[in-house]
């Protein structure tokens with residue numbers, strides 16, 4: 001029931017109750033008055049009739065005379081009787097035969113009593129009233145009988161009060177209608193305003209996060225199995241903070257308003273659009289399929305990107321969009337928005353304008369959360385192992401060292417590649433413990449080999465997150481000390497991108513590690529954006545060319561050119577060069593020709609667990625085609 005109808009029914013009920021109470025009381029008072037008024041009228045009327053008969057000689061009091069008197073009156077349905085001084089009716093007359101029949105059975109003379117008396121009587125289930133009056137100048141009494149309730153009862157004050165009460169009731173309902181409409185309109189306007197403020201954004205006038213959440217919930221609740229698809233898109237402006245901080249909040253606000261307006265203009269009215277945060281917007285639209293979704297994102301990016309003039313200043317706007325699709329990526333509003341945000345941040349990370357949610361790369365997807373929890377127990381459950389891949393000198397054919405590569409034997413998933421869990425471990429914070437385990441195991445192993453007479457340098461990979469840990473150098477120092485391994489027998493491989501994430505801190509940590517005498521290597525070189533000037537400053541000994549360039553350098557001329565350039569560049573800076581991912585002899589020979597110092601790859605050996613690696617050494621399987629002798633130093 002609407003508020004208006006509720007108010008109307010409350011008002012009407014109260015008013016009708018008051019009117020009914022008032023009406024009933026008024027009726028009771030009025031009926032008393034009417035009764036009295038009516039009694040007086042009857043007495044008056046009988047008196048008149050009696051006076052009309054008074055002129056008649058008592059001796060001539062007969063039926064004809066009575067007829068004559070009554071012929072001039074308009075009485076219908078009445079009966080009269082004239083009662084003589086002896087108490088007997090000398091005559092009687094009924095104007096209605098029915099009444100006559102009834103009254104024939106009644107001794108009217110007996111009930112008449114004294115003049116001016118009034119009363120009621122019942123004859124054959126009919127109720128009558130009567131009144132008597134003395135006929136002036138005669139010893140006779142006139143008795144006047146009429147059916148009860150006839151004539152005067154409802155014509156008096158009471159009936160007028162009833163009519164008045166009904167009229168007032170009717171008026172009251174109308175008044176209630178008008179008042180309730182006005183009150184409910186005002187209340188509705190107030191609550192609409194409160195609702196609007198709660199669900200809209202003051203700056204742009206657009207709906208806010210709460211609104212889009214509700215809208216999404218409503219859309220999901222509508223025909224959940226209809227096969228409809230929805231795109232939940234979140235968007236934010238790139239470098240908005242910079243604009244805000246450098247040009248001021250007024251310019252920032254104006255830019256947000258402009259973006260809101262452009263979005264509104266480029267969308268259909270039925271699409272949902274909301275401003276969900278500082279520079280964040282959310283859009284909700286039905287889609288046919290993923291291709292349609294890409295088309296929409298393209299359209300939005302197209303509408304927004306480019307120069308915008310705000311307060312006389314031209315700004316280059318660029319945006320990042322992330323999309324989650326209902327029902328593929330979630331069936332509730334909160335998780336769809338979260339997925340859309342994850343997609344948006346991955347678009348930012350990849351430097352692309354938009355991305356659709358990919359559960360595979362979401363660190364918080366259910367599958368990944370389960371994997372992280374398994375990973376935290378992997379060490380205790382002895383599911384972790386290190387494999388070692390030889391690094392061979394091109395010039396001497398000697399195995400200079402081995403790279404420790406982590407392996408995780410998951411009870412259900414089998415062997416999980418580090419490529420699949422290192423990022424997860426970084427995002428969940430498990431990487432610190434994992435790295436310490438790898439360092440501890442690899443250093444212990446290197447020390448053990450050393451004790452057995454195999455002087456092998458062991459390389460350990462460090463991830464980006466670990467490189468921000470200022471305690472890392474002391475931890476490594478302690479482990480080296482614990483196993484008595486000389487620092488130069490340890491090499492740390494750090495990817496180019498890890499260094500570039502926080503170059504200052506990386507530089508500080510690398511400098512400390514270098515001061516301990518630990519060797520440092522830049523892994524996966526060529527894939528990041530290390531500037532030459534920066535590379536020159538880094539205290540690293542070695543550069544590892546990313547296998548993406550090496551593996552197919554014989555087929556891809558461009559890759560061959562890059563490999564050659566990196567080798568020349570590294571040499572010009574006094575760094576040695578390792579080529580990883582060498583899979584065949586031709587590549588090996590070409591690398592040797594180009595002056596590469598060290599190679600690593602399946603051509604030499606796959607990464608092996610400790611025992612097979614020892615067997616590999618013992619078998620002397622590695623025969624360097626360049627040095628010919630096939631020396632294996634171990």
Ligand code: C2E
Nearest residue numbers: 405406417418419422438461462463581582583601602607
């Ligand atoms: P990476 O440090 O660049 O390691 C080289 C990867 O290339 C290894 O993969 C290795 O098995 C593989 N590989 C070696 N030779 C060849 C070849 O000839 N052809 C091809 N196609 N591949 C070759 P893996 O073991 O799967 O490791 C992948 C990445 O995971 C590593 O790349 C490294 O970045 C990371 N990783 C491995 N172990 C650890 C670890 O203990 N800690 C950290 N932070 N990262 C690790």
Ligand code: MG
Nearest residue numbers: 403461493523
């Ligand atoms: Mg490596």
Ligand code: MG
Nearest residue numbers: 523524547580
């Ligand atoms: Mg590598």
